[in-house]
Amino acid sequence: MTPLPETHRALVLTSTSQPPEVKIIPTPQPTPGSAVVRIEAANIISYSKHIYNGTRPYPFSLPLVIGTSAIGRIAALGPDSVSLKEGQLVFIDSFVRARDDEDAAFLFGVHEGHTEAARRLMRGEWRDCTYAEYAKVPLENCYVLDVEKLGVGVEELQDISRLLVPYGGLRDIDLKTGESIIIAPATGTFGSAATKLALAMGARVIGVGRNLEALKELQTSYANDRFEIAQITGDVPTDLKTLQTFGTIDAYLDISPPEAANSTHFKTCMLALRKGGRVSLMGGLKGELTIPVKVVVSKDLRIRGKWMYERQDVRDLIKMIEVGVLKLGGQTVEKFGLDEWEAGFDKAVEFGGSGGKGSAIIVP
Numbered sequence: 090m091t092p093l094p095e096t097h098r099a100l101v102l103t104s105t106s107q108p109p110e111v112k113i114i115p116t117p118q119p120t121p122g123s124a125v126v127r128i129e130a131a132n133i134i135s136y137s138k139h140i141y142n143g144t145r146p147y148p149f150s151l152p153l154v155i156g157t158s159a160i161g162r163i164a165a166l167g168p169d170s171v172s173l174k175e176g177q178l179v180f181i182d183s184f185v186r187a188r189d190d191e192d193a194a195f196l197f198g199v200h201e202g203h204t205e206a207a208r209r210l211m212r213g214e215w216r217d218c219t220y221a222e223y224a225k226v227p228l229e230n231c232y233v234l235d236v237e238k239l240g241v242g243v244e245e246l247q248d249i250s251r252l253l254v255p256y257g258g259l260r261d262i263d264l265k266t267g268e269s270i271i272i273a274p275a276t277g278t279f280g281s282a283a284t285k286l287a288l289a290m291g292a293r294v295i296g297v298g299r300n301l302e303a304l305k306e307l308q309t310s311y312a313n314d315r316f317e318i319a320q321i322t323g324d325v326p327t328d329l330k331t332l333q334t335f336g337t338i339d340a341y342l343d344i345s346p347p348e349a350a351n352s353t354h355f356k357t358c359m360l361a362l363r364k365g366g367r368v369s370l371m372g373g374l375k376g377e378l379t380i381p382v383k384v385v386v387s388k389d390l391r392i393r394g395k396w397m398y399e400r401q402d403v404r405d406l407i408k409m410i411e412v413g414v415l416k417l418g419g420q421t422v423e424k425f426g427l428d429e430w431e432a433g434f435d436k437a438v439e440f441g442g443s444g445g446k447g448s449a450i451i452v453p
């Protein structure tokens with residue numbers, strides 16, 4: 090076993106009104122139930138900049154080594170690890186759950202969750218995240234990546250994190266091969282991931298958005314006969330007519346940003362569903378949403394919310410890549426060192442809403 094260095098470099102946030110700083114701090118040590126991972130590529134969310142400068146006020150306690158999901162190699166293991174091995178390449182899942190209560194969950198480095206128990210977990214044992222040379226991670230959040238089976242490298246594998254989010258919603262509403270699903274907005278970072286996943290799952294996708302050019306660009310890049318597009322104008326009767334031209338629609342997944350809360354597309358998409366249609370609401374909306382209750386009732390619509398995904402979804406998504414049903418790649422990946430975090434955050438903003446054309450990653 091190669092000993093861990095005594096100290097390492099990490100991007101530390103001490104206040105949302107001050108920029109984070111690269112600091113030299115003690116290297117995390119493996120404790121029971123954990124692995125210490127040497128980070129190779131950590132994702133940057135399109136709105137990371139706004140989370141850490143406080144303009145998208147996510148709850149977390151400071152100081153914090155910031156970060157999110159990542160790809161890395163196991164550097165050291167807690168004494169109770171029985172299967173992971175040092176040197177293995179792993180995907181670090183940022184959705185951390187308490188071992189004695191799966192409902193106490195938080196987003197590593199990003200959001201301390203919705204319960205006091207989740208807050209306690211992130212404020213204590215799992216405070217420090219992946220924008221660092223090393224990160225201590227719960228054993229069960231490390232998923233082994235067999236590069237030979239997967240056939241791609243770290244630059245492609247970093248996209249697992251983006252794809253996993255809408256996969257959680259698609260699985261939750263049990264999307265089936267041959268079904269038709271609306272994805273809205275299809276042009277966003279996660280919307281384009283949802284589109285890619287739903288196509289890989291054998292569905293027909295109707296990609297909805299405001300920007301026809303962006304929709305057309307996405308359609309060209311996915312080049313799949315099962316991917317159709319529909320521009321929304323904001324006028325419900327007009328947009329409903331457009332969606333009705335696609336015939337029976339079984340499901341609708343929405344992953345809108347906060348500023349879309351007053352958009353009419355939620356109503357239009359629900360009205361376009363068949364009897365018994367399913368809805369997955371995944372967007373982080375500001376405020377409340379008006380639901381067309383009469384139609385929801387008369388058509389037996391089932392509306393579900395979904396935060397992230399289940400553990401099994403992570404394993405299944407990796408399998409989809411291993412057997413080639415889900416192809417990674419085709420994205421521009423821009424890498425930034427820890428000291429270049431600001432340029433990385435700006436690049437991620439630029440890639441936001443671009444149909445997943447590119448990713449910015451931190452390479453510590």
Ligand SMILES: NC(=O)c1ccc[n+]([C@@H]2O[C@H](COP(=O)([O-])OP(=O)(O)OC[C@H]3O[C@@H](n4cnc5c(N)ncnc54)[C@H](OP(=O)(O)O)[C@@H]3O)[C@@H](O)[C@H]2O)c1
Pocket residue numbers: 135136254274275276277278279280298299300303344345346347348349350352370371372373374395396397398440441442443
């Ligand atoms: N449930 C979960 O577990 C989970 C996890 C992660 C993220 N999220 C949520 O996912 C949301 C989307 O993130 P993202 O990274 O995909 O965002 P993004 O890349 O910025 O894309 C957002 C898309 O929304 C559309 N849009 C923007 N303003 C709109 C408006 N006023 N009305 C209608 N459409 C509008 C834009 O499409 P057009 O301009 O082409 O119309 C854009 O492509 C986040 O805000 C977050 O809350 C949820």
